[in-house]
Amino acid sequence: MNYVNLxxxxxxxxxxxxxxxxxxxxxFYYGYGTNTTLENGEVIYPTEERGDWYSPQGQEKYGDxxxxxxxxxxxxxxxxxxxxxxxxxQMEPEDFIEAMNETAENYFDDYRLIVHYDTNHDHAHVMxxxxxxxxxxxxxxxxxxxxxxLSSLEEQRILEQDVEPEKGISIQQEMDWEDDLEL
Numbered sequence: 087m088n089y090v091n092l093x094x095x096x097x098x099x100x101x102x103x104x105x106x107x108x109x110x111x112x113x114f115y116y117g118y119g120t121n122t123t124l125e126n127g128e129v130i131y132p133t134e135e136r137g138d139w140y141s142p143q144g145q146e147k148y149g150d151x152x153x154x155x156x157x158x159x160x161x162x163x164x165x166x167x168x169x170x171x172x173x174x175x176q177m178e179p180e181d182f183i184e185a186m187n188e189t190a191e192n193y194f195d196d197y198r199l200i201v202h203y204d205t206n207h208d209h210a211h212v213m214x215x216x217x218x219x220x221x222x223x224x225x226x227x228x229x230x231x232x233x234x235x236l237s238s239l240e241e242q243r244i245l246e247q248d249v250e251p252e253k254g255i256s257i258q259q260e261m262d263w264e265d266d267l268e269l
Contacts, residue, residue: 117148174244197212
C-alpha cells in the first residue's frame with residue numbers, strides 16, 4: 087500500500103508574528119538530514135545532499151528552495167508538508183512531479199519536493215503553502231487522489247522493470263566470438 091501523509095502548521099510565533107524558522111529547519115532536514123552532536127557539544131552539520139529538489143517546472147537548487155520556502159512561510163498562514171511513499175516501485179523524480187502536478191493543482195498553487203532513495207521505500211518530501219486550512223473532505227480527497235495516482239505510476243514502473251531485456255548478444259555468444267578471434 088502506498089502512503090500519503092499530509093500535515094500542516096501555522097507560520098506564526100507564540101506572539102502571532104510571521105516566522106519561517108520551522109520551514110527553514112524542514113528544508114535543511116529534507117535536503118541534508120540531521121546534525122550530529124558530539125560528546126563535547128560540538129555540532130557536526132551534514133554537507134552531502136540527500137537528493138535533488140524539484141518544482142513543477144523541474145530541478146531546483148537548495149538555496150533557491152530555501153529562499154522560496156522562507157518567503158512563502160512569511161506570506162502564507164499555513165505550511166503543508168507531505169510524505170509520498172511507495173512500497174514496491176522504483177520511482178523517478180518525474181513520477182512524483184507528475185503526481186503532484188495532476189493531483190495538487192486543485193489544492194496548492196505551488197510546491198517543492200525532494201526525492202529520497204535512502205530507505206527501503208522510495209519517497210518524496212513535499213512542501214506547499216496555503217492561507218486557509220483544507221477542510222476534512224478536501225483533505226481526504228487529496229490523500230485518496232494522490233494515493234491512486236502514485237499507485238498507477240508505481241504499476242507502470244513495475245511493468246517497465248519486469249519487461250524482458252532486448253534481444254541481443256548473450257554472454258556465451260560473446261565468449262564464443264572472442265574464442266574465434268584468437269584463431
